Amino acid sequence: MKRLGPSFTFEKQPTRHPGLDGARGLAVLAMVMGHTLDALLTPAARALPWVQHYWAFRGVTAPLFLLVSGWAVVAALGTKPTAARDTYGRRVRRALLLIFLGYLLHWPGWGAVRDLGWTERMLTHVFAFDALQCIGFALLLGSTLLALAPVRWGRAGVLVALAVGIPLASAALWRLGSGLPGPLQQFIGSAEGSRFPFFPWAGFFFAGALAAHALHLLRPGWPQGLALLALGAGLLALTRTVPSDWSPTSPWMVAYRVGQGLMVLGAVSLAPRRLSGLLAPFGRLSLWVYVLHLPVVYGWADIAGLASRVGPTLSVPAAVGVGVALLVTCSLVAKVGQWLSAQARPWRAGSTTLAASVGSARVGTRV
Incomplete structure (x- = not known):
């Protein structure tokens, strides 16, 4: 007969709010797209009715x-x-x-x-x-x-x-x-x-x-x-x-x-978790996506950004494409930066794993 007992795991237990990262990811998505469209859309494209509706929704982003x-x-x-x-x-x-x-x-x-x-x-x-x-x-x-x-x-x-x-x-x-x-x-x-x-x-x-x-x-x-x-x-x-x-x-x-x-x-x-799960990775990288995309769109110091180099010259599909590419690129760069930071500080990863294992053991003991 199979014996039932406490189960132990060395994986870190999920402690984040299920909707928190999703909501933050939605805000990041709207923020990057809003900044990109604001910088690159032609005046005719900005006047489209559905773009105006999006602009009204954008007011809740910040x-x-x-x-x-x-x-x-x-x-x-x-x-x-x-x-x-x-x-x-x-x-x-x-x-x-x-x-x-x-x-x-x-x-x-x-x-x-x-x-x-x-x-x-x-x-x-x-x-x-x-x-x-x-x-x-x-x-x-x-x-x-x-x-x-x-x-x-x-x-x-x-x-x-x-x-x-x-x-x-x-x-x-x-x-x-x-x-x-x-x-x-x-x-x-x-x-x-x-x-x-x-x-x-x-x-x-x-x-x-x-x-x-x-x-x-x-x-x-x-x-x-x-x-x-x-x-x-x-x-x-x-x-x-x-x-x-x-x-x-x-x-x-x-x-x-x-x-x-x-x-x-x-x-x-x-x-559903699947939907919020699609947005959550952007939410967990929100700070660094914010920091990375602003200089690209608006420039930094004396380095011009897309707003100056390209300006309001793109149609809606082209500007949306640039926004999506910018969001994905900034997220990948942020993810690689997190990985490199973890490799440079292995003691923090070790302490996190130890803390997670101790917490899991405590949960298993209580069960």
Whole structure:
């Protein structure tokens, strides 16, 4: 008779949210295609009705990216009371990396810096604020406050205050920041050229973090997916009770886009694993696909990108083909870079395997 007993495996157990990487992959796909089409489509192609509909959907891409980033941060903490303090150092390093990469992508080159001189205009240009800096500073602020907050009620209180307070305070801070130095104006949002200022865009990050905390007791998949759909639909219904406001500091705009983002995350959570599995690899490489594709499309320093070399000259099929090729190429380069990094640091792979085997043994013992 076959004996039943605990089974042990040395393979790393899947711990990632089933819809999280899929939603992030969808955002990456829409982001790369949106940037490519924006840079290369002819004016006639941009005027096509279905392209206009795609442009309307594209408005949720950046909010979804920030929303999922905040969700991932809090979801990774789990239910351990001291998790925020235990992982604080690693999260600070991650935040600093994001901030560094964000500013590096907007480096105008030594020639531009020399021509502008040591002026307010040069500092504003060099310290242009974008999505990576927004996520980096939000991660830095959120990790610090969560590490300092009381264990029982502190996490929920901090996340509610940040998710609600940042959008509500944005308009006032934009007015107060008008006389500050250029880099600070870029951070706040009152300076021209700040694409994703901390106020109000960090509100999307903390809204995702708050949703992850509120729904962490539900099982990933259908339970969380249905809850996300209900929460997103409720938020969208709430925005219909007040006049719409699409100004850049509008709390209404943040609430509306958060509602849309939660519904997208819920839909991906409910999608078959095969579908989300097709998007998940792009989601796991999202940071490096973002970093690699921007210089190719828009250029970096004094090196011209596709926007300057090709310009708005392509039809829809040609531009889509370029976008798909760019997405696949950046993903392959990122994957090869990850492999080379793992080969250069074999001790990390060994420690990961050991940790996975110990965790598997514990699970088998409990069973």
